[in-house]
Amino acid sequence: MAGTSETRTRPGRAALLTAARRTFSSKGYDGASIRDIAQEAGLSLSALYYYFPSKQDALLELICSTFDDFLGSAHAILQESGEDARSQLDALIRFIVRFRIANREGSRVLLRETERLDPERLEIARARQIASNELIKGVVLRGVEQGHFRTPYPEEAVRAVVSFCNSLPLWYREDGRLSPAQLEERYTHFAFRLLEAEPETSCRPGAASPGAVRT
Amino acid sequence: MAGTSETRTRPGRAALLTAARRTFSSKGYDGASIRDIAQEAGLSLSALYYYFPSKQDALLELICSTFDDFLGSAHAILQESGEDARSQLDALIRFIVRFRIANREGSRVLLRETERLDPERLEIARARQIASNELIKGVVLRGVEQGHFRTPYPEEAVRAVVSFCNSLPLWYREDGRLSPAQLEERYTHFAFRLLEAEPETSCRPGAASPGAVRT
Amino acid sequence: MAGTSETRTRPGRAALLTAARRTFSSKGYDGASIRDIAQEAGLSLSALYYYFPSKQDALLELICSTFDDFLGSAHAILQESGEDARSQLDALIRFIVRFRIANREGSRVLLRETERLDPERLEIARARQIASNELIKGVVLRGVEQGHFRTPYPEEAVRAVVSFCNSLPLWYREDGRLSPAQLEERYTHFAFRLLEAEPETSCRPGAASPGAVRT
Amino acid sequence: MAGTSETRTRPGRAALLTAARRTFSSKGYDGASIRDIAQEAGLSLSALYYYFPSKQDALLELICSTFDDFLGSAHAILQESGEDARSQLDALIRFIVRFRIANREGSRVLLRETERLDPERLEIARARQIASNELIKGVVLRGVEQGHFRTPYPEEAVRAVVSFCNSLPLWYREDGRLSPAQLEERYTHFAFRLLEAEPETSCRPGAASPGAVRT
DNA sequence: TATGAATGAGAGTTCATTCAT
DNA sequence: TATGAATGAACTCTCATTCAT
Incomplete structure (x- = not known):
């Protein structure tokens, strides 16, 4: 948009x-x-x-627009994925994987260059960074409250899940062994295992949604 | 030393x-x-x-010496931790966590600035990078062969585990909520969950080894 | 121009x-x-x-443009000065003297700093240096063939003549004892003596052409 | 010495x-x-x-010692070569050729780098430079007075002769076409022609003195 | 008789930025 | 909507030089 x-x-x-x-x-x-x-x-x-106006402003614009794309789509996806934290997490992880792959360069800039912003601009970007983190944290904590995720360390687990999702733009290559859809599969799998989702219903029933990235 | x-x-x-x-x-x-x-x-x-001789050479020296410290200690630790891939992984993850915390700055440089090396020097550092990755990959794959780790995606699981361990130097603070020993605990826990270690013996029996970092 | x-x-x-x-x-x-x-x-x-692009390129430009000015004018002068090698040499020496005096600084750079060019650029300048040397060598050798110059050592004589002409920018001063026209006179005289031009017609009949340097 | x-x-x-x-x-x-x-x-x-004491002093020492070697030998040679300016010039040119070839590097430094000396040191070197020039100028002027050299432009002729002798270190190569002895022959020949030595006795009677350079 | 360690000044070069057009 | 010309500051790196040993 x-x-x-x-x-x-x-x-x-x-x-x-x-x-x-x-x-x-x-x-x-x-x-x-x-x-x-x-x-x-x-x-x-x-x-x-x-x-x-300046190189710093170009960087800020880049970072903010990438964050905004991410946040906009993520919110929409959460609203479409029901009340159950498990289905929400499933949808969210799948989206993050798609987004990090499709917006590889923007994500790299966002993830590694945000700290090069000067203090004033950093604050502007940081707000979005926090919003972004709270999004997934919210889903997980709700899942823990609901009893669906049984990890004893929810806070750190979130960080771990986010970490491995965010590492995607550092190594992903279009000519690589795995397709985006396969990566969606694996990363949601890892997230559910790491959060210790309850066994019987742990894996989301539906198939992978290989749809295009929402941006 | x-x-x-x-x-x-x-x-x-x-x-x-x-x-x-x-x-x-x-x-x-x-x-x-x-x-x-x-x-x-x-x-x-x-x-x-x-x-x-140059700024590039200072960077290379920094990266290589950090890699060498890491590799030297990691090898020693693997040799001391028996044959079972589970105890090896436990020891290795604990070491990585300790190392990434104790050598936070060196690790940041190694993880984020290696790609700033010019092609010739990059090759030198890359050799150590590969050796480092093979180390943990070896342990995991052996654990899979032994039937101790049951993840269906061993290759990607290794990457995920390495990713969340390597994110430590990006956010860890000495005045943070969790001590290094607690982080060791959590990260080994996450690793075993993510690799789907077999339940009954999954968690290493002994207590955390809060010993000083080996370097 | x-x-x-x-x-x-x-x-x-x-x-x-x-x-x-x-x-x-x-x-x-x-x-x-x-x-x-x-x-x-x-x-x-x-x-x-x-x-x-660099200091080296400024030097190269300086040297090449000076060479090109020199070669352009020298060719024109040779074409205007008839078939007889004696009149050609006369015109050429007079031109060289005028040029070395009028373009004193450019000539100093060209004669003494060309060897400071790096190998790649040196090659470019060297081509013009060779062309420049061949020009006067051609005239002298033709004069020797025609029997007008009787020196037993034509090759070395050319070098000697070029040497003393090229020394002009090293010592000439505008407030010196001799005018450019007088120097033209003396240097052509020297050249004809050194090449052992046949006596009767050795001195070119016309007067000195004190005209402005052609560039 | x-x-x-x-x-x-x-x-x-x-x-x-x-x-x-x-x-x-x-x-x-x-x-x-x-x-x-x-x-x-x-x-x-x-x-x-x-x-x-400094780089400048090393340069000064180099230049002065080369000048002193040159002047010492040149004086000795002039004293051994009789009263006749022609035989003196013959001996002197032969010596200069030998010296410039044998002390090629020292001569290059002396001829091209003297002007890099700072004012104070330049004065010291300049004294020797003048003495050196006066030496050959003296011989030529005496020859003109004696009626042996009939050039109408003695002052400039000296400069021309010195110029072509001094150009030797710029191009001479040990693996070149001409031996030092042959170059002695040619350069004295050129000098006598350029100075318009009287025909009958113009060429120095004796053979070339192939002795080693006196230093 | 020599050297290793260190430095201030200055080298060539690149930087982000400005401004008139 | 763009650009060519220009600049001050800063860059990496090399310089001649010093001094304790």
């Missing part, structure tokens, strides 16, 4: 964001120069300053 | 390595300037170039 | 080249810093890097 | 001078670093400062 009209009306801006995403992702924020980005976008050096 | 004699005989070099570790860890390789490092070490800018 | 449009359209670049010429000429390539050059040009340090 | 006892008693100093000569000759004074020289000499960086 985000950026649609913008993409149509301001192709330069979109090209720069895409270029910044790719460049920050591969070289890191500090290792990527404005020149690198402009060249990747096929624009001039000064073009970036027409669309963004 | 690595670096003992060096620390005594070449204090400048050791100070620089410590400063580089701290600075690379907090600012990233590209965000850390030689001046930052020298200042942190209390030496002049040029001192770094007396001991290291 | 080289550089006219460039001079008009890119005054910064022209100012930098002039400054580089003067600075390399007086301090040598290695003794001249980028800061020296920029200051001489009245521009900032970084301006040089807007117009030239 | 020079350096004999010194060479025996202070091998480090001699090694450094040789290394400095070679390095300054190939890279130029400003292009040669103290490290380059020390490495070439197989000594440590600081060794140079044990023997020489």
Whole structure:
């Protein structure tokens, strides 16, 4: 949703964001120069300053828009997946896996370069980071309350689950051994095991939802 | 014991390595300037170039020595922990947790800045990275063969376990809620759950070994 | 006329080249810093890097453009000076003297700093150096074949003649005892003596052509 | 003479001078670093400062000792070669050719790097440079007075002769086409032609003096 | 007679950024 | 909607030099 009209009306801006995403992702924020980005976008050096006040602002925009895409879709998915924390977790993990794979570069930037924001901008991004974490934490804690997840360490378990999901953009390759759908399968499996979901109903009944990533 | 004699005989070099570790860890390789490092070490800018041919070489030394410390201790620990893959995994996870906590900054550099090495140096570090990954993979796969770990996805499970262990240096704080010993406990617990260790003997019988980190 | 449009359209670049010429000429390539050059040009340090990829490239440009000016004019002059090797040599020596005096700084750079070019760039400059040497060698050898120059050592004689012509930029001063026209006279005289031009017609009939240097 | 006892008693100093000569000759004074020289000499960086107060002083020593070798031998040769300016010139040119070939590197440094000396030291070297120039100028002017050299431009002719002799170290190679003895022959020939020595006795009667260079 | 350790100054180069057009 | 020209600050790295040993 985000950026649609913008993409149509301001192709330069979109090209720069895409270029910044790719460049920050591969070289890191500090290792990527404005020149690198402009060249990747096929624009001039000064073009970036027409669309963004500064390099920091480009990074902030990138991070926030990625967070917003993530949060928007995640909320929608949770609302569609019923009351049971197990089905919610199932849907959520599957979405995270899809998102981290489809938005690999954006996720890398978000996960590794957020701390390069200056304090003022960091605060803005941090709010979304927290919202994002609370989302999954909420689901798990509800599942624990409901008695569906029996792990004795819910807080740390959440962190562990999030950790292995977030490691996806660091190693995933399109030409790899496993398809996104297979990875969805495995990562939900791992999450349920780690949270010690109750055996009989632990595995979500339905099949994998290999649908396109919601963005 | 690595670096003992060096620390005594070449204090400048050791100070620089410590400063580089701290600075690379907090600012990233590209965000850390030689001046930052020298200042942190209390030496002049040029001192770094007396001991290291280049910034890249300082990074490589840092990464390799951290890998070597890790690998050296990990091998020793595996040899001391019997034949059973379960006790080996228990010892290994506990060691990794201790190591990632005790060598938080070195681990951050190793985990996040290795890819900043130029191709030639990257190859040198990559060899250790592979050795390190094979170590834990070996234990898990043996456990699967022995029938102790029943996960249907051993390869990906290893990655997941490694991922959540490696996330420790990203958030751990000395003034945090949990002690290293408690974290050892939780992370081994998670690992065994995720690998679906057989129930009756799954949890290692003995208590946590809160001993100092072996390095 | 080289550089006219460039001079008009890119005054910064022209100012930098002039400054580089003067600075390399007086301090040598290695003794001249980028800061020296920029200051001489009245521009900032970084301006040089807007117009030239590197200090080496500025040197290369300087050397090649001087060579090209020299070769362009020299060819034109040879074509205007008839078939007789004696009149050709006369015109050529007179031109060289004028050129070395008028382009004193460029010539100093070309003659003394070419060997500071890195191998790759050296090759580019060397091609022009060879062309330049072949030009005068051709005239002399033709004169020897025609029987006009009777030196028993034509090859070395060429080198000697070129040597004393090229020494001009090392000592010539505008406030010196001799005018460029007088120097033309003497150096052609020397060249004809050294090559042992046949007596009766040895001295070129016409008067010295004190015209401006062709460039 | 020079350096004999010194060479025996202070091998480090001699090694450094040789290394400095070679390095300054190939890279130029400003292009040669103290490290380059020390490495070439197989000594440590600081060794140079044990023997020489500074890089400038090493250059001065090199230039002066080369000048002194040259002047000492040249004076001796002039005294042995009779009263006739022609035989004196013959002997002198032959010596210069031999010296420039045998002391190729020292000559290159002397001829091209003297101007890198700071004002104070430049004065010291300049005195020898002038003495050196006066030497050959004296011979030529005497020859002109005696009526043996009939060039109408004695002053400039001297410069021309010196120029082509001094160009020797710039191109001479041991594996070249011509032997030192042959070059002696040609360069004296050129000098006599250029100075317009009287025909009948112009060529020095005796054979070439193939003796080793006097140093 | 030499060297290892260290440094301040300065090298070439790149940086993010500005501004007139 | 963009860009070419330019810059000050900072970068990595090398320099000549010093000094305790």
